Amino acid sequence: MYVSVQFVRNRSGKVLALVQGYTFYLEKQCNYTQLWRCTKGGRCKARFTLPNDQLMFVKSCLNHQHKFQKYIVEDGVYIKQNKTQIMFAKSRYGKDMVLLGDYTYSFVNKCISKSTTNWRCSSHNHKGCLAKVVLDSKKKVIAVKGKHNHKPFDYKIHKDYCQLIPLPSGRKLLKIGCHTYSSNNKDTGGLTTWYCSKRISKKCPASAKLYNGELTVVLKDHTH
Ligand SMILES: [Zn+2]
Ligand SMILES: [Zn+2]
Ligand SMILES: [Zn+2]
Structure with missing residues (x-):
């Protein structure tokens, strides 16, 4: 056959x-x-x-x-392509954020009676985007409301501190503040994921996502 x-x-x-x-x-x-x-x-x-x-x-x-x-x-x-995959992160100001699909959402409030939480698109303040997400107590998505009035990934976190350092191997090292990250991707176009250089020696779970070489978000806290 x-x-x-x-x-x-x-x-x-x-x-x-x-x-x-x-x-x-x-x-x-x-x-x-x-x-x-x-x-x-x-x-x-x-x-x-x-x-x-x-x-x-x-x-x-x-x-x-x-x-x-x-x-x-x-x-x-x-x-x-798991569009319903949900991730949690912190913004540079320490605010809780949700990543869903290609968009980030900021925490708004908690509904005590239904034990749900409400999140709105991180572009709400500067673009007036009305897209919202409602999560249940187990952080599962119950509802996605409204459409985004902008393209994804226009919300950059830690942007000022992000630096790509070329290595002799042709790969690049990502430096954010005092932490460095590496990636399997040689090309930094599109969406790439970078893992903390101490992920093995310190079992650090922190990772960063870049979009066309610009830092989009840092996921999980460093353990060192
Ligand atoms: Zn199978
Ligand atoms: Zn939006
Ligand atoms: Zn780390």
């Missing part, structure tokens, strides 16, 4: 096979064949075997127990 297999990399550089919208990882490399398994693992038994030198399935089972995620492939990199 001939199928279309596309080889891509994930954000951390690992090779994945993309078949019918699903991603597979290389589970076993044998002398003449490769066994690829669905990255979902667990109950999903989807897998296939490829000869080392041909894009032809020797054996395959492509019945997944789940739907595939929306994604885009940008320069061979597989990027999940």
Whole structure:
């Protein structure tokens, strides 16, 4: 059976096979064949075997127990498009913020009787944007109200302190205040994620997001 297999990399550089919208990882490399398994693992038994030198399935089972995620492939990199993914961050003034889709929202108030919280677009004050988000007590999105009257990522945090330092390897080092960050991306165009240089030595979870080389947001506090 001939199928279309596309080889891509994930954000951390690992090779994945993309078949019918699903991603597979290389589970076993044998002398003449490769066994690829669905990255979902667990109950999903989807897998296939490829000869080392041909894009032809020797054996395959492509019945997944789940739907595939929306994604885009940008320069061979597989990027999940999870628009409802929600993240929490602090602005440079220490205010709580929510990142949802490509927009950031600032905390407005809490509704005690319904134990929900209300957030409005961070561009409310300088652009008059009326988009709002309501979260329940478990910080799940209940409602997104209104449309944004502007493009995403016009709200920059820590912008003044952001500096990109070229390294001999061709990669860049991001410096924000006293902290440095590194990224797998050589190119700083589009949206890129940067991880604290002490993420291994100090188990620091802090990361930063850049949009076309400009700092957009810092996620999570440094542990050092
Ligand atoms: Zn699967
Ligand atoms: Zn807005
Ligand atoms: Zn850190």
